[in-house]
Amino acid sequence: GAVVSQHPSWVICKSGTSVKIECRSLDFQATTMFWYRQFPKQSLMLMATSNEGSKATYEQGVEKDKFLINHASLTLSTLTVTSAHPEDSSFYICSARDSGIQPQHFGDGTRLSIL
């Protein structure tokens, strides 16, 4: 149980492109989903928290107009990296949980490379 699917796994695209990443909870309802970014040899960095049906809460220093998050249903959240640049290249990971104290379950991650 507690499977979170993330798609796509890999994206390579040109600078200026917008990239959409999907995160789905397959066998439970995720009231809250989280988006993280991880650079090589560093820990996960929380970008934003999204609750179904409401606006995402972004961490300090994360541009909400750059990283658009939509959490339209209890099983799907999307992250769109708008006008991506090489410095946006990173490993993006989503996670989901069904209630406050339950553990988060992570998606497979998306490796984004901007040329």
Added chain:
Amino acid sequence: RKEVEQDPGPFNVPEGATVAFNCTYSNSASQSFFWYRQDCRKEPKLLMSVYSSGNEDGRFTAQLNRASQYISLLIRDSKLSDSATYLCVVLSSGTYKYIFGTGTRLKVLA
């Protein structure tokens, strides 16, 4: 002081060895704790939640010491497949966000 601190390692141990990792946290109000493992270039996977009374899952034992504000993970009879980074995670009281340790890298040698 970091909210969650771990020794980054690496810990290099022979197959069959017993190895233990500690993790300290600064917020005494923290209520929930977890150990995750993360393989290179992969997502974190939940290894086990940590309960007040301590808990065991096969070769893995987790313990919580609230007085000293640390949690531990013990791995017995290490396997080559245990090689990974072990992340200590504390659930922030109030915000319910995860606070990650830097991770402890374990390498089990044949």
